[in-house]
Amino acid sequence: MDTGKKTLIVFSGDLDRAIAAFIIATGAAAMGDEVTMFFTFWGLNILRKAKAPRHHKAMLQGMFSAMMPRGSQRLGISKMNFGGLGARMMRLVMRQQHVMSLEELMASAREQGVKLIACRMSMDVLGLAEDELIDGLEYVGVATYLGEADKAGVNLFI
Amino acid sequence: MDTGKKTLIVFSGDLDRAIAAFIIATGAAAMGDEVTMFFTFWGLNILRKAKAPRHHKAMLQGMFSAMMPRGSQRLGISKMNFGGLGARMMRLVMRQQHVMSLEELMASAREQGVKLIACRMSMDVLGLAEDELIDGLEYVGVATYLGEADKAGVNLFI
Amino acid sequence: MDTGKKTLIVFSGDLDRAIAAFIIATGAAAMGDEVTMFFTFWGLNILRKAKAPRHHKAMLQGMFSAMMPRGSQRLGISKMNFGGLGARMMRLVMRQQHVMSLEELMASAREQGVKLIACRMSMDVLGLAEDELIDGLEYVGVATYLGEADKAGVNLFI
Numbered sequence: 001m002d003t004g005k006k007t008l009i010v011f012s013g014d015l016d017r018a019i020a021a022f023i024i025a026t027g028a029a030a031m032g033d034e035v036t037m038f039f040t041f042w043g044l045n046i047l048r049k050a051k052a053p054r055h056h057k058a059m060l061q062g063m064f065s066a067m068m069p070r071g072s073q074r075l076g077i078s079k080m081n082f083g084g085l086g087a088r089m090m091r092l093v094m095r096q097q098h099v100m101s102l103e104e105l106m107a108s109a110r111e112q113g114v115k116l117i118a119c120r121m122s123m124d125v126l127g128l129a130e131d132e133l134i135d136g137l138e139y140v141g142v143a144t145y146l147g148e149a150d151k152a153g154v155n156l157f158i
Numbered sequence: 159m160d161t162g163k164k165t166l167i168v169f170s171g172d173l174d175r176a177i178a179a180f181i182i183a184t185g186a187a188a189m190g191d192e193v194t195m196f197f198t199f200w201g202l203n204i205l206r207k208a209k210a211p212r213h214h215k216a217m218l219q220g221m222f223s224a225m226m227p228r229g230s231q232r233l234g235i236s237k238m239n240f241g242g243l244g245a246r247m248m249r250l251v252m253r254q255q256h257v258m259s260l261e262e263l264m265a266s267a268r269e270q271g272v273k274l275i276a277c278r279m280s281m282d283v284l285g286l287a288e289d290e291l292i293d294g295l296e297y298v299g300v301a302t303y304l305g306e307a308d309k310a311g312v313n314l315f316i
Numbered sequence: 317m318d319t320g321k322k323t324l325i326v327f328s329g330d331l332d333r334a335i336a337a338f339i340i341a342t343g344a345a346a347m348g349d350e351v352t353m354f355f356t357f358w359g360l361n362i363l364r365k366a367k368a369p370r371h372h373k374a375m376l377q378g379m380f381s382a383m384m385p386r387g388s389q390r391l392g393i394s395k396m397n398f399g400g401l402g403a404r405m406m407r408l409v410m411r412q413q414h415v416m417s418l419e420e421l422m423a424s425a426r427e428q429g430v431k432l433i434a435c436r437m438s439m440d441v442l443g444l445a446e447d448e449l450i451d452g453l454e455y456v457g458v459a460t461y462l463g464e465a466d467k468a469g470v471n472l473f474i
Contacts, residue, residue, distance in 0.1 A: 001161055002308035003317060009472070011336055013395070016199055020169055023279070027300040041332055042395055060409050067396060079171070079200055080225060090283065093218050097282045121339070124413045125406065142343040149470045150318035154307045156167070156315040157472040159319055160466035174357055178327055181437070185458040237329070237358055238383060248441065251376050255440045312465045314325070314473040 001153035005034045009145065009157045013042030013068070015075035015087050015102060019094075021158045022105035028154075029112035036152070037109075038145040040119035043158075044128055045069050046102075047118060052132035061127035068126065072102050110136065117144060159311035163192045167303065167315045171200030171226070173233035173245050173260060177252075179316045180263035186312075187270035194310070195267075196303040197295075198277035201316075202286055203227050204260075205276060210290035219285035226284065230260050268294065275302060317469035321350045325461065325473045329358030329384070331391035331403050331418060335410075337474045338421035344470075345428035352468070353425075354461040355453075356435035359474075360444055361385050362418075363434060368448035377443035384442065388418050426452065433460060 006028045010021050025035045039047055048071040057065065069075050080086040094101060100108065110116070117138045123129070130139060138144075149155045164186045168179050183193045197205055206229040215223070227233050238244040252259060258266065268274070275296045281287070288297060296302075307313045322344045326337050341351045355363055364387040373381070385391050396402040410417060416424065426432070433454045439445070446455060454460075465471045 001159060001311055001317060009336075011333070011474075017169070020167075020198060023300050024304070028304055031301065031304060041336060058412070060405060060412065063405060064396070064409070080222070089218060089221060093222070093283050093285070096216070096218065097279075099279055099283060121413075121415055125409050125415060127409070142339050143347065146340070146344055146347060146470075152470075153317055154304075154310075154313050155470050155472065156313065157474050158169075158315050159317060159469055175327070178325075178357060181458050182462070186462055189459065189462060191462075238380070247376060247379060251380070251441050251443070254374070254376065255437075257437055257441065312462075312468075312471045314471065316327075316473050 003151060003153035004032070005036075005148075005152040006154040007036045007038065007145070007149050007152045010037055010039045010043035010046065011041050012078070012158055013045040013075060014078040015090065016077045017158050018046045018072065018075060019102050019105065022102065022109055024156070025114050026105055026108050026112060029109065029114050036115045036117060036148045038117050038119065038148070040122045041126070042068070044118060044122055044126060044133065045075065046072050047116070047133045047137065048128070049132060049134060050074075055129050055132070057127050063127070064125070065127040065132070072106065161309060161311035162190070163194075163306075163310040164312040165194045165196065165303070165307050165310045168195055168197045168201035168204065169199050170236070170316055171203040171233060172236040173248065174235045175316050176204045176230065176233060177260050177263065180260065180267055182314070183272050184263055184266050184270060187267065187272050193272045194275060194306045195272060196275050196277065196306070198280045199284070200226070202276060202280055202284060202291065203233065204230050205274070205291045205295065206286070207290060207292060208232075213287050213290070215285050221285070222283070223285040223290070230264065319467060319469035320348070321352075321464075321468040322470040323352045323354065323461070323465050323468045326353055326355045326359035326362065327357050328394070328474055329361040329391060330394040331406065332393045333474050334362045334388065334391060335418050335421065338418065338425055340472070341430050342421055342424050342428060345425065345430050351430045352433060352464045353430060354433050354435065354464070356438045357442070358384070360434060360438055360442060360449065361391065362388050363432070363449045363453065364444070365448060365450060366390075371445050371448070373443050379443070380441070381443040381448070388422065391418075
């Protein structure tokens, strides 16, 4: 339903799903909607800086962050990734087709005022500190997401 | 909420998720709802013809379509597929249990007037031409989906 | 939209997605919402008893249930599972971070009155009998889910 607001939970850290999420978000924002994207679990990898300050992490907590992709440029696709080759192909075809790249979509989302919020609990579990993620985020709990969803007419889990 | 309308984004091209999507769609249509299914990315494979006219495609653009499954009969399941064996087993058990096959569900959806719309941008990225997909689709952009979602009370991303 | 009711379709049987589903469900219940979780396909594995009565099953029907994880303790994570090691790591880090385990979240959901309903058709396809699942469930068809979703303002597919 149209309430002028939409929310997306971005759980997945796959390039293809991230692109879908940001196309929906920027499309809705272009139509005048307020959009909130709640990044949780693997979806946080989309927001990682390629080069982040080093942190001394507890061993277990540091293992996920050490092995997960550092930022949007390193994401794989959910099918036919072939060790990153599929992701590169998808990026190339998108450029040929004059489709915005994930990074351009992310920049466009921010210019249009899409609100990006990061799940604090997932950050703790995956061992990601605030300064390892891109700037301008809010760090929140599930209650904040639920409050936004209660105002929105379209809510998706991606 | 009940607005008499529901939408489904079908992003996944897995047999099990496709079945779930069409069971929800046909169930809602049987209860009198207007249903729109928006096929994007791998979900487009559900709509491919098994035998389609050949197209001369740019090399990169043709690579995805050459490697992706051609139509509903060739989809794998998302877990325990074992090179297609799992999908065959699931089809067999469904027949034993008198559950409609994916193809029967798709036919039923169309008879009941479920609207099938295909994401034009994804078709371009994956190298799929209109005549490679089943007939009777509309080819649209994300704005069309968003317009439908704004009228619907239940919107899912599958 | 806030109608005081939310529904979640739990299609996935991955530990990480199950945790996300129950965090959303218990969070919403804590805020006073009525919550219904509809378990279908692999999501049913979350509800399996670790030790269930043996059933004589038709060969094909028994194959899925024989190979699928028996209950919440045996679920893998959707990324970096490494044969169960990833799931164990995630559980350990969650305990260190004082996040509730999946089993605690499930108990909390039930205490708060979250309604758990299981898809009868999926049970038949995957060969799961009622007494192989935890107690207190309702066994329903898609029409029951759709009726609940029609009353809910937030509906997610996980």
